[in-house]
Amino acid sequence: MNHTESLTRYVANFVDELYQSGLRDVVISPGSRSTPLAMTFATYPHITHWINMDERSAAFFALGIAKQTQRPVALVCTSGTAAANYYPAVIEAYYSRVPLLILTADRPHELRDVGAPQAINQTKLYGDYVKWFHDMGLPEPIEGQVTYVRGKAARAFHIANTANRGVVQLNFPFREPLVPDFSMVDLWGLNQDIAHLDMTEGKKQLTDKQLTVLHDRIKQHENGVIVCGLMEDQRAQEAITALAKFWGIPLFADPLSQLRSGSHDKTQVIESYDAILKHQETRDRLRPDFIIRFGAMPVSKPYTLWLKENPNTDHYIVEEVEGYREPIGHQSTIIHGEPKLLCEALLHKESPRFNQSWLKSWQEYNEIAVDILAKKMSETLTEGHVVNAIAKVIPDNSVFYVGNSMAIRDVDTFWFHTDKQIRILANRGANGIDGVTSSALGTATSGKRVTLLIGDLSFFHDQNGLLLTKHYTMDITIVLLNNNGGGIFSFLPQAKQEVPHFEALFGTPMNLDFLHIANLYQASYYNPSDWDALQSALTDSYQIPGLSLIEVKTNRAENATWHEDKWKEIAEQLKGESDVSDSE
CATH class of the missing domain: 3.40.50.970 (Thiamin diphosphate (ThDP)-binding fold, Pyr/PP domains)
Incomplete structure (x- = not known):
């Protein structure tokens, strides 16, 4: 098997395995060293390829596709500063937990760090902003090459796609000639429609004992609030709104929580909490006993001030898998569990007797604020x-x-x-x-x-x-x-x-x-x-x-x-x- 045949088989099996794993979109920025990846993706019939000549725009474009489809999107670029232009979007994807596969083409090892043109250090280029980095082996006619490349493709996809989702970089050194031969027999491998590696992700939920302890702590209070910021798990909306109604407490819904729009019950939704909390006197009158937050911190700065001014509030932060998003620094309880399952479990517990005048006040204040803002x-x-x-x-x-x-x-x-x-x-x-x-x-x-x-x-x-x-x-x-x-x-x-x-x-x-x-x-x-x-x-x-x-x-x-x-x-x-x- 000559170089071109090895290169073609290597990249074709890689691309096919990404498809078998679930990849459906790739964004390609033109360049020479990335020719094997770019041409193979463009030839592969089942993955949609998008061309964007500006790498910075391309990375954000891929991020938008991934946000909308809720699945990983691949990016392909040539060697050199092209990959550096992905950096802003990589950072955004890391903090917003969006899955991206960064496929950077590179010079072969003998051309690194010797002054070769368009050769920079691409090893772990994005530092701690990626979940996994791997410097791919060269396409060579050696035993186990297909198994190797399929294994890395599947692993990269699943790492990016499992919580907390994020970015993976695979760095591909390629020697010339770079043009694949798509006339080869069995180009995409013999095991089409069978994934080399599958991954099943379980859901985290509290044990009965942990749930009872949580419920017992919460029911000691009178004035509580459920807060929803940007949430990765968008299947939880109905369960969260049902819990707020069951408990009879206000629900602060950030616009990115997806709780202000839709057919779900919005009786408890307080959409104008930001405007309500802007003035000190109002914040002083409305002091919570406990807060349960789902998702990221809300956009609202007055809400952040409200938190700072109430350090003794019993504060719970629900994270689906892991993570720490508590910028205030107050004592808090981090709950690792799927929001939907947690809410459904609490709905089966006895409803605490919370202060209903607290909810009524928030609803009246919300109505006043909306009337003023809309007139x-x-x-x-x-x-x-x-x-x-x-x-x-x-x-x-x-x-x-x-x-x-x-x-x-x-x-x-x-x-x-x-x-x-x-x-x-x-x-x-x-x-x-x-x-x-x-x-x-x-x-x-x-x-x-x-x-x-x-x-x-x-x-x-x-x-x-x-x-x-x-x-x-x-x-x-x-x-x-x-x-x-x-x-x-x-x-x-x-x-x-x-x-x-x-x-x-x-x-x-x-x-x-x-x-x-x-x-x-x-x-x-x-x-x-x-x-x-x-x-x-x-x-x-x-x-x-x-x-x-x-x-x-x-x-x-x-x-x-x-x-x-x-x-x-x-x-x-x-x-x-x-x-x-x-x-x-």
Whole structure:
């Protein structure tokens, strides 16, 4: 068997084993050294290959596909700095627990560390952000080569896909010639449709004794809250809402918990807890005895302050398998167990007698906050209005991808519960503004309509990703919040203390005409200036296939003032409500 035959058999068996393990998508960035992998994936009939020339965009694009499909996605790139461009998305995938398979092509060992062109040290390139790294052996005509390569393919896939899910890097050294021979007999191996390695993952749950101890501790309290942040296990929603109703306690639902949208019972859902907790006096009145949190920490900063101000609260954090997500540093109980099974088990226990006036207060406060936040929608457009407009006209059974900085915070404040089946996604692992557009485009590969809400800095940062819309069919409406800079800094102390060079360092105005970007990528473009025009633009965009860009121009200072006025009004109304309750 010559070099080309060994190379072809090696890579073909690797790709076939990934398919047998469950891989369905690969994102390829063009390059020479990655030729064996790229050509084999492109030839293999059962794995969809996507081409993205920008490796940074490609990695975030793959992350979006993986988020939407809930299964690993592979990435292929050439040697050198190409692989380094994956790093931001690798970090995001690590912290948000998204499975990715990074397949980096490399120079053979004799060309490493000798000054050969396009040869860098790719060994453990991503450090501790990967679950497993393996430097693959060279394709050679030796006994056991097929078993070796299939074993590594299956192992990599299953490691990435088991909780906590994450990133695996396989580094492939290839010698020239690099072009496979696809005319070979039995190219994909003799055992097609039979996986070389299978893996069964059991579910963690508490023992009866552990459950009883937990239940006995909880029932000693009166004022409890269930909190749901971004959750990896999305099968738990109905069980969590059922537990909140069974216990008669409020349920704080972060928008990424998927509990604000859908047909499930939302009686206990408090979606405006962020606005309610913004003022110190309100937080002082509402002190919890216990909190059970499912998923990651919520977006809300007032919730974080509330936790800090209540160090004696009995705090439980449910992690499906392992992990530590408790940034406050208070005494807590970490529960390793599947959320759905835990809730179902607690539903079979006697319902504790909690304080029902606690729930009633939260529900009344929530109603007041929602009424204030939702009113006066005919005034000049603000970023809060935009979220409300999207919620009203976004198609059922679609995806809402949200950018970081102010976009996700406005969704947290202004996205109220709805019976529409809307999946809300965001890159909240490392919370960066990079790669958001590419991630949203990745979710659009599923065929579902996607709405992306994003700020101007973040949109500018990742505009290369829009090239994908010219090559593939994707139905996406991008709502661009253009406040000409970093709007979130208008809410921070830097803006209130007259910091020198504030605009240059924090405001960062770009003064760009985004119509040119729309024209470059042949997007349908809208620039609404009032509520009716915005709703009309959204409605029109949802009827048009492909890419639509809706640019909403806002003023940073006016937007900050508008938000602060809303929060003050909520605080005043809640204080009045509390005074009435006290007098009764």
